[in-house]
Amino acid sequence: MSSTQVERVAGPFSGLLVIDMTHVLNGPFGTTILSDLGARVIKIEQPGHGDDTRTYGPFVKDQSLYFSFVNRGKESVVLDLKAEGDREIFLNMVRQADVLAENFRPGTMKHLGFSYEELSAINPRLIYASSSGFGQTGPLATFPAYDTIIQAMSGIMDETGFADGPPTRVGTSLSDLCGGVFMFSGIASALYAREKSGKGAHVDVAMFDATLAFLEHGFMAYVATGHAPTRIGNRHPYMAPFDVFEASDKHFVICCGNDHLFGRLCSAIGRPELASDARFIANQDRMEHQAVLKEELQVTLKKQAAQYWLKVIHEAGVPVAPLLNVAEAAELPQTAARNMLIEAGGVRMPGNPVKISGYEDPKTRVGAPTLDQHGKAVRAEFASRIPVAQN
Structure with a gap:
């Protein structure tokens, strides 16, 4: 296969042209x-x-993993959108495209002459997706934003960590990733609507909005009390025992979502009296005495290794799990069974979590492109204007 071609795997979006x-x-x-x-x-x-992340580490075989992980299977073309010739190629692409996605600061595309209103005028079926820090409207719309900015302003950083510790950033770029997922879902929704209406749409996604939508318990606490929740570490705010516990050798997790599971846990670890203790009978009781309950459980759990408790508690039908690091999670048989560690361009990376019957989920995918790898072919393909098909 030449450098001007990309082998695409068939999927539900086969045939769609996306300008990224x-x-x-x-x-x-x-x-x-x-x-x-x-x-x-x-x-x-x-x-x-090109994309800033081409220069970000870590690197494997001189490839930026930061860039490679989120650009696999794409074509790359370098265009100077302020130059007349490249602008014309771009507009010819727009005339044929199904989707255009951008995440510039609001106002940037309008300044270039490529706002939704302008591009939808030449392609009324275009789905134009904008993802930014704070969205296209509101007093913060033009504020620059990175993931940590959004985490800080959304409340998620303030509620993450332990009560006696500082606010803590979530251990991944949660706001960036949530914004990307909601942008994808917005595009998919708009494409579905277009099947009925024949018209395109402007999808407006904000990382801030996306993170607020993921706050869940934090927002519940605010709505219920009018106050922000306090940091509580690893335990659940409304269920107990639902926390990280310490065995004789290492930590593991137990999650009891109801009274029945708590009773099974108590029997499994040889402490049946805890299930009938007035302080722990119902979930609300356990929440009011969660610190004491954890102490009681830890007295027993520290007497055996984690592997022992994982087996005993699992056999009792109570949700329990080891506390793994990233390397251990990546090497789990479950990860392999779900094809969530693939190879793209000679680099191992997370697979596609969306599994759809009737479509292949290959173990090997086309890697991320080098800068302007497909430039010559793309420019030749879109050098001439082709009218947009009208319904």
């Missing part, structure tokens, strides 16, 4: 899902070094 103007993590994560599910995704990069 996104960069860094938030947008590319969403467009990679489209690519994994069959769409042709052409990534437009700026002259020079």
